[in-house]
Amino acid sequence: MANQDTGRRLSASGAQAAAGTIASAQGDGVAGRSGAGATGRVAPPQPAEGEVVTGPTARVSEGGPVAADQRPRRRLTTRLGRLLVDNGLISEEDLEAALEDQVESGERLGHYLVERDLVQESDLIRLLSDQYGVPAADIEELQVLSSLLELVPAEMARRYLLVPVQVDDKVLEVAMVDPTDVVAMDDLKFATGLRIQPMVASERAVTAAIERIYGAQDDSQISQMMDDLTNELNAPGELEIVDTDENIDLESLSQASGEAPVIKLVNLILTDALRRGASDIHIEPYEKRLRVRYRIDGVLYEIMDPPKSMQNALASRIKIMSQLDISERRRPQDGRIKLRVQLEGRLRELDLRVSSLPTIWGEKIVMRLLDPEGLMLDMTKLGFEPWSLQRFKEAIVKPFGIVLVTGPTGSGKTNTLYSAMGNINEPSTNIMTAEDPVEFNLVGINQVQVREEIGLTFAAALRSFLRQDPDIILVGEIRDHETAEIAVKAALTGHLVLSTLHTNDAPSSINRLVDMGLEPFLIASSIQLIQAQRLVRRVCTKCRESSPAGKEALIDIGFSPEDAENITVYQPVGCNECNNSGYKGRAGLFEVMPVSESIREMILNRAPTSELRAQARAEGMITLRESGLAKIWQGITTVDEVLRETVA
């Protein structure tokens, strides 16, 4: 805990009180010690003496899978296999079977054969030593000087599966699983400034040595940090990972009973975030520090600075929980964790969407907490003004047409659409959604995850939907001409289409669609209603105080002189109830524009946005700003919040 530098930092007491509440069942199992024991197991290992790595690699969100590297590995695998056969260590048949099986398991060939007693470990090492002309390293009892450990960081040892043995006259002797890995040797040479003498050792021996040598180092640092953070971590509690769709390695499960400090820390972060009502957790590496921040009611708060040395263990632990490839650190990855958490006497189910992104100082991890309890499906509680709610409800029960929800990311569009679907979801309707991502599972609705990388775009999903006899279609977002065109086609052929756009307000959406290349007559005939929205934070009712806001200022933001005279305006203060932020929860501001006959006419005549807005207001539309003023009037939010989110 350091740097009390910003006013937004929350007190640490929450973190302490959240106490270890959790002890994971399967989750710990996968991790092994310090989240690193699994190096060679759960995730497909690094390419080494040369194997085809096609195992259950994680979802790589960008740049596609690892195909490009595979050809040389396959050749190397074949070479090792050949060597083993030629030297009479295994039979041709065993090799064939092993190669086939090993592709499935994602293990290295050498490791595969040794694990199954098809080859003696000592024979394999002797063979590799002869073949590559490097000495075999005996590292079973290896003791390494701490100065050498600083020179070769744990992260590098784990990434390349190597351990430093000793330095002799500017030459660093290194035991490696793959003594031909020139990339590893280059990195090592660069990091240490020493010449590298590779030696060969088995994967088992190297992994064990890394654990023994670096594990102790990590553990002592982390323990220190955890002691600083809290001493209540031994409280029993439950956190269980559910719905994992991969086999858990039983061996690493039994190894994990030690409850490494990093596991406790991850559990602490998760329960603490949940308890505080965070929507996102950011774990961010910088040059000299590691920072954990939570997003609460739309605003990021610094929560803690774990030691920089924990960075990789923390990232690995989270990646293991979300079934990501822990050896892949250069590409972004996306995963998911399903958890059951016992919190404050209640069992809660929780979905986390996990994203890892390589930054220049290491992997940044962001976890979004998808808490079904945080989803507000009751439309009357979203914050609609009665006029707006009435119009919106009328539009979503029409048998055809398009209803658009617009606003920036994080403005609550998904929540509004889900509540709309909840409102119209009946056994007699077929509702299909194409979403990116699918955030919550809704009972009775067919939800499809868009996957651009395999060609399943919004447009492609929409096209298939039309062959599935839907009544109501939700398209996550209209962002190109193709999607817009199919959405219109669907709307004009008797389907209700719900979707979102990225625009600032309702009237400007019309010309956004024109810019996408849609003909005005198609827009005029298909769009039923456009709704724009924003979220503002609710001022905490436990601690709010009336604000001495000047009458002039209130008139400036849009109140009438009489209203400005009579209104009580609140300002945030901060108490225990609201994490000292002065705010708790959020409310929506809504601008609902039904496409009336006269607006249809104006669309056909290509009217500018300003004229569309004026007409909509004349017909009763409440603007985002006006919706904000209504919330200030009701004491729900503050002037600052409304100014931040809306324009006059």
Ligand SMILES: [Zn+2]
């Ligand atoms: Zn408060």
